[in-house]
Amino acid sequence: MALPPTEAQLVQTVENPKQQNANNSEELARNQKLWNTQEVLNYRYTLTKNCFCTSDARGPVIVEVGNGTTTSVTSVNADGSVNRQLFDKYDTIPKLFDAIEDAITRNADSLKVEYDPTFGYPTQINIDYSSQMADEELFLTIENFTKSANSSRANIFKLSGAFVEVTYSDTSILGGPQLNYRDNNINRTFMGEAIRVRETELGQLITVTLEAVPDLRTVTFTLILPLVKLNTVSETIRIRVPSITTTTRTTIAGPGAGAEKTYKAIDLRGTAQFVVS
Numbered sequence: 001m002a003l004p005p006t007e008a009q010l011v012q013t014v015e016n017p018k019q020q021n022a023n024n025s026e027e028l029a030r031n032q033k034l035w036n037t038q039e040v041l042n043y044r045y046t047l048t049k050n051c052f053c054t055s056d057a058r059g060p061v062i063v064e065v066g067n068g069t070t071t072s073v074t075s076v077n078a079d080g081s082v083n084r085q086l087f088d089k090y091d092t093i094p095k096l097f098d099a100i101e102d103a104i105t106r107n108a109d110s111l112k113v114e115y116d117p118t119f120g121y122p123t124q125i126n127i128d129y130s131s132q133m134a135d136e137e138l139f140l141t142i143e144n145f146t147k148s149a150n151s152s153r154a155n156i157f158k159l160s161g162a163f164v165e166v167t168y169s170d171t172s173i174l175g176g177p178q179l180n181y182r183d184n185n186i187n188r189t190f191m192g193e194a195i196r197v198r199e200t201e202l203g204q205l206i207t208v209t210l211e212a213v214p215d216l217r218t219v220t221f222t223l224i225l226p227l228v229k230l231n232t233v234s235e236t237i238r239i240r241v242p243s244i245t246t247t248t249r250t251t252i253a254g255p256g257a258g259a260e261k262t263y264k265a266i267d268l269r270g271t272a273q274f275v276v277s
Contacts, residue, residue: 034120
């Protein structure tokens with residue numbers, strides 16, 4: 001017959017989670033300091049996310065960071081298409097540290113982290129927020145970390161042409177992308193999930209919905225942006241890029257004869273530069 005636990009054993013059982021949290025906090029602080037002393041602002045890594053989620057939210061994806069800001073998230077598969085919003089909580093090393101700190105703050109039932117001994121970034125993060133719940137575990141793997149050259153990548157674009165003015169930034173003070181669109185009839189600001197970003201062979205396709213009229217039409221605006229590298233952080237580059245306004249007919253009975261979509265190409269010119277957000 002098993003003997004009941006002693007008072008000392010009960011105290012130890014209660015204190016262990018607190019001690020584990022303290023150990024995790026100390027380890028996190030030590031490796032954050034190691035990472036910060038490296039002053040690495042340009043780097044890339046492969047991220048794999050295992051969770052109870054759709055397959056397109058798992059990766060693996062290649063994350064590229066320039067001057068501390070995420071510049072691209074691309075699939076390791078041939079087509080390279082990725083919904084960046086599915087990875088925006090883990091698309092820089094500081095954000096990975098934030099995920100660890102959040103698990104500590106929330107007193108996750110289990111937190112196991114492995115760190116790179118040279119740079120201090122996490123290479124494996126395993127979190128079980130509650131042992132009493134299923135399907136809320138999160139497992140992140142960070143591989144193939146490499147430092148990049150010190151050249152910067154433009155993250156803000158100011159463009160205009162044919163009565164259209166567009167300002168696009170791939171990050172904002174709220175953390176996500178922001179696009180300001182103005183023409184003769186529309187003046188709107190789009191943020192976060194209202195902006196769809198896809199990595200393609202043409203470049204980044206940045207799409208927003210300008211108009212959605214039920215049983216009539218949907219109008220979207222797509223900006224095509226190439227990678228723009230800068231020699232210095234303060235440099236401004238003149239660029240010329242295409243954009244496409246797409247009108248899709250929508251009816252309850254389905255589109256009749258003729259093309260379901262019509263397109264209007266707009267040539268835009270302006271500047272690309274890097275701005276610290």
